[in-house]
Amino acid sequence: MTGRHRDGQPYEAVYRRVWDGPARAEAERIDLAWAEWTVLYSLGRRSFYAVAAWDGPRPVIVEDPTGNGLEERMREAEMIKAVRIAPPSLAPRGRQVREGASHGAGRVPAGVRNARVAAEPGEEAAPAGGRSPGGRAA
Numbered sequence: 001m002t003g004r005h006r007d008g009q010p011y012e013a014v015y016r017r018v019w020d021g022p023a024r025a026e027a028e029r030i031d032l033a034w035a036e037w038t039v040l041y042s043l044g045r046r047s048f049y050a051v052a053a054w055d056g057p058r059p060v061i062v063e064d065p066t067g068n069g070l071e072e073r074m075r076e077a078e079m080i081k082a083v084r085i086a087p088p089s090l091a092p093r094g095r096q097v098r099e100g101a102s103h104g105a106g107r108v109p110a111g112v113r114n115a116r117v118a119a120e121p122g123e124e125a126a127p128a129g130g131r132s133p134g135g136r137a138a
Contacts, residue, residue, distance in 0.1 A: 019043050026067040037074055050074050054081065 018024070020043055027041035027048055037050045048070040052060035060081075062073035 020046070023048075023067075030067055030071060034071075034074060036078075039070070052077065052081075056081075 024041050027039050031039035036053050038053060040049045042049060047063055047065050048067055050062050050070055060077050062070065062077055064070040064073050
């Protein structure tokens, strides 16, 4: 038997290619900066992903092709969480705007998955995108 892999042959140093090194380093930087998130970079999709570590009925996963965009999506998801957790006593007084009253209200920001939107406090949350559980438009 011949060849460099046969028994008794010394090991050769092989060049190790690091695919998308700067993007992977950016994902690691974001992961260290955001304690409540796990950040990954997908080589196959060339996209950044973040999975929230807080408890909830569903996992919160955000995606963006850039690191800065991912951090913006993470901020949006945290704001959605904060608004839903805030007690009614902290609701602003005065002009009350119902979701859906203005354009874009009730919509889930692009890149945020598995978000649910409640039309009124105390109501059951409807799936994002204005559709009911049966798939019909709300």
